[in-house]
Amino acid sequence: xxxxxxxxxxxxxxxxxxxxxxxxxxxxxxxxxxxxxxxxxxxxxxxxxxxxxxxxxxxxxxxxxxxxxxxxxxxxxxxxxxxxxxxxxxxxxxxxxxxxxxxxxxxxxxxxxxxxxxxxxxxxxxxxxxxxxxxxxxxxxxxxxxxxxxxxxxxxxxxxxxxxxxxxxxxxxxxxxxxxxxxxxxxxxxxxxxxxxxxxxxxxxxxxxxxxxxxxxxxxxxxxxxxxxxxxxxxxxxxxxxxxxxxxxxxxxxxxxxxxxxxxxxxxxxxxxxxxxxxxxxxxxxxxxxxxxxxxxxxxxxxxxxxxxxxxxxxxxxxxxxxxxxxxxx
Amino acid sequence: xxxxxxxxxxxxxxxxxxxxxxxxxxxxxxxxxxxxxxxxxxxxxxxxxxxxxxxxxxxxxxxxxxxxxxxxxxxxxxxxxxxxxxxxxxxxxxxxxxxxxxxxxxxxxxxxxxxxxxxxxxxxxxxxxxxxxxxxxxxxxxxxxxxxxxxxxxxxxxxxxxxxxxxxxxxxxx
Numbered sequence: 283x284x285x286x287x288x289x290x291x292x293x294x295x296x297x298x299x300x301x302x303x304x305x306x307x308x309x310x311x312x313x314x315x316x317x318x319x320x321x322x323x324x325x326x327x328x329x330x331x332x333x334x335x336x337x338x339x340x341x342x343x344x345x346x347x348x349x350x351x352x353x354x355x356x357x358x359x360x361x362x363x364x365x366x367x368x369x370x371x372x373x374x375x376x377x378x379x380x381x382x383x384x385x386x387x388x389x390x391x392x393x394x395x396x397x398x399x400x401x402x403x404x405x406x407x408x409x410x411x412x413x414x415x416x417x418x419x420x421x422x423x424x425x426x427x428x429x430x431x432x433x434x435x436x437x438x439x440x441x442x443x444x445x446x447x448x449x450x451x452x453x454x455x456x457x458x459x460x461x462x463x464x465x466x467x468x469x470x471x472x473x474x475x476x477x478x479x480x481x482x483x484x485x486x487x488x489x490x491x492x493x494x495x496x497x498x499x500x501x502x503x504x505x506x507x508x509x510x511x512x513x514x515x516x517x518x519x520x521x522x523x524x525x526x527x528x529x530x531x532x533x534x535x536x537x538x539x540x541x542x543x544x545x546x547x548x549x550x551x552x553x554x555x556x557x558x559x560x561x562x563x564x565x566x567x568x569x570x571x572x573x574x575x576x577x578x579x580x581x582x583x584x585x586x587x588x589x590x591x592x593x594x595x596x597x598x599x600x601x602x603x604x605x606x607x608x609x610x611x612x
Numbered sequence: 613x614x615x616x617x618x619x620x621x622x623x624x625x626x627x628x629x630x631x632x633x634x635x636x637x638x639x640x641x642x643x644x645x646x647x648x649x650x651x652x653x654x655x656x657x658x659x660x661x662x663x664x665x666x667x668x669x670x671x672x673x674x675x676x677x678x679x680x681x682x683x684x685x686x687x688x689x690x691x692x693x694x695x696x697x698x699x700x701x702x703x704x705x706x707x708x709x710x711x712x713x714x715x716x717x718x719x720x721x722x723x724x725x726x727x728x729x730x731x732x733x734x735x736x737x738x739x740x741x742x743x744x745x746x747x748x749x750x751x752x753x754x755x756x757x758x759x760x761x762x763x764x765x766x767x768x769x770x771x772x773x774x775x776x777x778x779x780x781x782x783x784x785x786x
Contacts, residue, residue, distance in 0.1 A: 576748065
């Protein structure tokens with residue numbers, strides 16, 4: 283059974299944890315090690331120039347993309363081109379993300395650049411990572427023609443998934459990852475089939491195939507609006523242990539009129555988002571949906587619709603959704 | 613019939629089939645199968661077996677239940693069906709669980725375990741579809757495990773918005 287800890291209790295708990303970790307020296311080593319490994323691999327994905335073919339599997343769905351990533355003058359540019367299924371092209375620059383759908387003649391423009399949230403982990407997240415996952419590093423065999431190191435994050439409870447990562451030990455670039463559920467099934471997978479690291483990336487390789495949007499295309503300004511950081515007045519009463527709030531505010535969701543409260547919690551490895559919006563008759567769907575390792579559970583709470591989305595088992599996402607309530611005034 | 617009993621125990625029976633499956637348990641043979649499956653399951657999980665009188669008590673309780681002869685409800689929309697499936701599964705587990713545990717003496721830990729299993733199972737009812745794009749797009753940037761991939765969260769967005777109609781459609785204004 284989950285316990286509902288008040289914020290002060292959680293803070294004290296975290297401090298005790300740090301003290302305990304300091305007293306047990308091997309834990310300190312393990313704790314820092316997992317976070318350091320994640321940070322290194324994150325930095326590599328951002329700051330290297332690379333190109334390759336990427337395979338993505340989510341549940342039963344399978345997609346292949348051509349990927350080119352450029353890091354120049356401190357800015358990332360990236361282009362993803364789908365190689366099977368419906369044609370899709372995603373181009374990210376410093377200022378926007380464009381999703382091109384040539385079959386439907388639609389371009390969706392997101393006027394901002396994301397991936398700005400995870401530069402490194404806070405000390406509390408680092409401690410949580412070590413407490414709720416067992417971290418192991420071992421030789422990982424070959425992926426995309428390269429010898430890899432394999433990092434395993436094994437959950438210590440049933441509230442989260444297991445993660446396996448294969449990285450290039452020389453450059454730190456992630457070459458393959460797997461999300462594994464409690465039954466040992468791979469529910470999401472990412473892998474380079476071939477990759478060139480430290481490649482020379484021409485400007486054209488990270489530019490859209492269309493220099494201007496063709497006249498007969500539809501332009502959709504449809505990204506989620508920027509998050510306006512604020513106290514939303516909402517709280518989660520049964521937050522799984524190890525998750526701490528990393529963001530809170532209001533934002534507009536694509537295609538929706540009213541702003542939604544958006545709270546984000548992380549255990550250092552994955553994130554869980556809580557959205558609270560006014561309940562409208564046009565949007566009555568409640569229950570569970572799932573895309574690979576991402577689960578979503580929506581429920582109605584009086585005049586509001588609570589939606590929880592995260593890389594966690596459906597039971598965890600559901601537990602959070604059903605425990606969202608208005609903060610009681612002190 | 614045995615397959616239905618197994619599905620009933622695994623929480624895989626749809627709401628429309630539920631009454632029929634429970635009605636099937638009224639036969640002595642079905643009850644023996646049901647009992648047998650539970651004993652096997654309990655032993656595999658290293659738990660305790662049921663009391664010898666348990667199946668008798670349960671069949672008496674079931675015999676006292678009226679058989680519902682109403683036609684199964686027509687499916688309306690997917691979300692509604694799903695919601696009812698969850699409700700029915702929970703209700704079924706709760707009713708059977710409560711009846712069962714009130715008739716025999718079981719350690720409180722077993723009750724708690726069964727309740728946990730029931731709540732997890734209810735959440736494991738098959739999802740109705742993909743995560744809606746608007747939530748995925750707003751959520752995707754926050755996950756450390758996906759920020760480390762080349763292409764990062766965009767790979768997910770790319771697969772999520774694969775269908776042309778997935779470019780988020782505007783909600784009708786009120």
